[in-house]
Amino acid sequence: MIFSKRLIAFVAVLVATTSLSAVAQEETTNDFKAFLSNLDVHGFYEIRSGYRTRKDKYEKDMSIMEQRLQLDLSSYLDWADFEVKSDIIGDLVEEQADFDLREAHMFTSPLEFMDLKVGRQILTWGTGDLVFINDLFPKDWQSFFIGRDTEYLKAPSDAAKISLFSDLVNLDIVYTPKFDPDRFISGQRISYWNSNLVRLAGRDAIQRTAKPDRWFRDDEIAARLYKNINNYEYALYTYHGYWKSPGGQNTAQTLAIFPDLNVYGASVRGNVGKGIGNLEFGYYDSHDDQSGKNGNINNSELRFLAGYSQEIGEDFTAGLQYYVEHMLDYSQHKNSAPSGLTRDRDRHLITVRLTKLLMNQNLRCSLFTYLSPSDKDTYMRPNINYKVNDNLAVELGANIFFGDYPSTFFGQFRNNTNIYTAMRYSF
Amino acid sequence: MKFPSTLTITLVFSAALFAANAPNPPEKITDVETIVNKANLTAYYQGKDGKAKVKMTITDKKNQTRLREFIILRKDIKDGGDQKYYVYFLKPADVRKMVFMVHKHTDIKKNDDRWLYLPGLDLVRRIAASDKRTSFVGSDFLYEDVSGRSLEEDIHELIETTDKYYVVKNVPKKPDSVEFSYFNVSIDRKTFVPMKMEFYDKKNKLYRVIESKTVETIQEFPTVVKSVVSDLNTGSKTEMEFSNVKYDINLKDIFTERYLRRPPREAMR
Numbered sequence: 222m223i224f225s226k227r228l229i230a231f232v233a234v235l236v237a238t239t240s241l242s243a244v245a246q247e248e249t250t251n252d253f254k255a256f257l258s259n260l261d262v263h264g265f266y267e268i269r270s271g272y273r274t275r276k277d278k279y280e281k282d283m284s285i286m287e288q289r290l291q292l293d294l295s296s297y298l299d300w301a302d303f304e305v306k307s308d309i310i311g312d313l314v315e316e317q318a319d320f321d322l323r324e325a326h327m328f329t330s331p332l333e334f335m336d337l338k339v340g341r342q343i344l345t346w347g348t349g350d351l352v353f354i355n356d357l358f359p360k361d362w363q364s365f366f367i368g369r370d371t372e373y374l375k376a377p378s379d380a381a382k383i384s385l386f387s388d389l390v391n392l393d394i395v396y397t398p399k400f401d402p403d404r405f406i407s408g409q410r411i412s413y414w415n416s417n418l419v420r421l422a423g424r425d426a427i428q429r430t431a432k433p434d435r436w437f438r439d440d441e442i443a444a445r446l447y448k449n450i451n452n453y454e455y456a457l458y459t460y461h462g463y464w465k466s467p468g469g470q471n472t473a474q475t476l477a478i479f480p481d482l483n484v485y486g487a488s489v490r491g492n493v494g495k496g497i498g499n500l501e502f503g504y505y506d507s508h509d510d511q512s513g514k515n516g517n518i519n520n521s522e523l524r525f526l527a528g529y530s531q532e533i534g535e536d537f538t539a540g541l542q543y544y545v546e547h548m549l550d551y552s553q554h555k556n557s558a559p560s561g562l563t564r565d566r567d568r569h570l571i572t573v574r575l576t577k578l579l580m581n582q583n584l585r586c587s588l589f590t591y592l593s594p595s596d597k598d599t600y601m602r603p604n605i606n607y608k609v610n611d612n613l614a615v616e617l618g619a620n621i622f623f624g625d626y627p628s629t630f631f632g633q634f635r636n637n638t639n640i641y642t643a644m645r646y647s648f
Numbered sequence: 649m650k651f652p653s654t655l656t657i658t659l660v661f662s663a664a665l666f667a668a669n670a671p672n673p674p675e676k677i678t679d680v681e682t683i684v685n686k687a688n689l690t691a692y693y694q695g696k697d698g699k700a701k702v703k704m705t706i707t708d709k710k711n712q713t714r715l716r717e718f719i720i721l722r723k724d725i726k727d728g729g730d731q732k733y734y735v736y737f738l739k740p741a742d743v744r745k746m747v748f749m750v751h752k753h754t755d756i757k758k759n760d761d762r763w764l765y766l767p768g769l770d771l772v773r774r775i776a777a778s779d780k781r782t783s784f785v786g787s788d789f790l791y792e793d794v795s796g797r798s799l800e801e802d803i804h805e806l807i808e809t810t811d812k813y814y815v816v817k818n819v820p821k822k823p824d825s826v827e828f829s830y831f832n833v834s835i836d837r838k839t840f841v842p843m844k845m846e847f848y849d850k851k852n853k854l855y856r857v858i859e860s861k862t863v864e865t866i867q868e869f870p871t872v873v874k875s876v877v878s879d880l881n882t883g884s885k886t887e888m889e890f891s892n893v894k895y896d897i898n899l900k901d902i903f904t905e906r907y908l909r910r911p912p913r914e915a916m917r
Contacts (some may be wrong), residue, residue: 263744302910336906338910343768344770345769345770345771371769372768372769449904454774490774495776497774530776532776535782536782536783581786582785583714611715611740612741645742647742
């Protein structure tokens with residue numbers, strides 16, 4: 222598997238350089254003039270503030286308090302498109318100024334049947350709605366839980382995406398030369414269940430990690446083979462890399478680690494009745510613990526998702542999903558995990574999305590709910606967004622966590638329940 | 649902001665594509681089905697493909713305005729049959745670069761297929777079929793206005809033939825499925841461009857009017873480049889202007905996931 226991963230990476234780089242050198246003969250000065258005259262500048266300025274509704278002794282009361290300026294610069298030449306999107310953030314919670322380069326990439330179609338996008342980019346595939354199985358591109362769970370725009374759930378990848386198209390089937394290959402983990406819950410902004418301390422923790426116990434970070438050795442490769450047949454979208458996926466959020470810890474239990482992970486999956490999406498239905502499945506091979514005997518490393522899993530969405534009234538849509546994570550070596554997990562910390566074999570999750578548009582579609586009310594009957598926990602995301610005019614939008618929302626137990630996926634966040642408001646000026 | 653159904657797209661585009669191959673001087677046609685079929689074919693299927701930049705200005709009764717701007721591409725699969733539409737949003741800023749795509753099916757038993765691409769998330773979303781009589785992107789145009797409405801849905805009656813227009817009355821076969829009791833269309837006798845549509849409510853009171861304000865001839869096709877819909881109940885109106893209209897641009901099949909994720913140059917400028 223390592224061999225094929227390297228091989229594909231090599232081919233990717235080769236193809237990229239060949240196609241680039243072919244077009245590099247253009248007159249540089251003319252290109253530069255064209256580049257500048259085609260330059261397009263957009264973005265937004267935003268103020269967002271939020272507070273915890275419950276006292277959390279491990280975190281600040283402010284859940285979010287920031288100003289953000291996003292600049293989106295794009296331009297093009299005959300042979301390629303370019304985009305740089307960056308955020309400058311003044312963050313009062315972490316008391317720092319921050320710069321987040323969201324995108325910086327070049328896109329070109331060197332051949333009729335081939336697209337190439339190289340650089341920092343946001344990547345998404347798969348059929349789930351805020352549930353991901355075969356999409357192993359980095360997520361920013363912290364942003365998601367503290368009430369940033371949903372767009373920020375996707376963290377950027379530094380990668381090359383090669384897409385090949387044919388009448389028979391299409392293929393996407395994404396090569397990430399150095400592992401891009403999730404922006405996971407570390408305790409910095411969100412308190413969490415710390416299994417070593419056997420209690421909730423936060424800024425007092427920020428997770429330290431040992432992250433695979435060697436260029437071209439600790440790499441990731443993801444591929445999707447897909448085809449549209451009568452507008453039913455079929456896809457096969459594979460991923461070779463690491464658990465994106467810490468999937469275990471070292472034997473001394475001092476560092477969170479990102480064990481090897483291979484994923485194989487499939488999905489289908491299309492019209493069902495009056496709505497859209499989707500099915501997705503994935504086999505998570507926790508490669509560093511294939512027997513399931515290592516209590517410090519995530520068990521292998523099967524993951525399955527079924528979803529359906531439909532318009533149920535005027536400007537009113539509803540979506541329902543059922544998702545399950547099934548541990549494959551459960552008895553081993555049970556034997557090896559520290560007592561009292563075993564999970565259920567299956568984690569069942571139901572999601573419900575309700576979205577209603579009002580006032581000439583300038584007011585959007587939405588509620589997204591995750592509900593786990595097995596973990597007995599719930600996460601609700603109500604949001605109201607009003608467009609005052611074509612540039613200005615105001616927003617009010619909350620992240621509400623409930624749970625019977627302090628160690629379950631959403632239950633651990635119950636002290637992080639927060640309410641937030643935002644104002645965004647887009648240009 | 650919400651995204652359009654095929655019907656609205658058809659409406660938007662057909663307004664641009666309303667064109668004629670009518671004889672000159674126009675003969676007087678008395679068969680209503682011939683008139684509506686001719687207007688329908690002219691409206692939906694002129695040229696094998698086309699492109700236009702569309703600017704919509706929504707003005708509410710308080711005189712506050714909102715702007716929508718997008719580029720629309722259309723390709724016919726079969727004259728009088730299935731079509732594909734691609735809409736690339738330019739304005740307002742918060743929806744810039746979003747793409748809406750429709751594979752329209754004329755078979756009434758088959759739902760249209762619709763996609764939305766959200767560039768910030770690199771997300772390709774499938775959209776469930778929507779109510780055909782709701783607003784398109786918050787404007788006064790509905791999903792199913794003028795030309796989006798299947799001819800099979802109404803009973804047509806030629807109520808008047810003036811020097812310039814055929815006036816056709818359309819009464820829905822299923823009155824409960826719509827909010828109007830009937831609508832009249834004034835079709836230009838020479839070009840077959842519908843110049844005015846008037847909708848009457850259940851009490852037979854006029855409440856919506858759609859007018860073609862400016863018609864230009866582009867590549868020999870008479871083309872509505874400016875139309876206005878007025879909602880007499882809410883006092884709101886929406887003006888739609890077309891520019892850069894081009895027909896028969898030899899569009900390849902850009903109506904796929906590949907081009908949703910990376911809009912073709914034709915769509916962007």
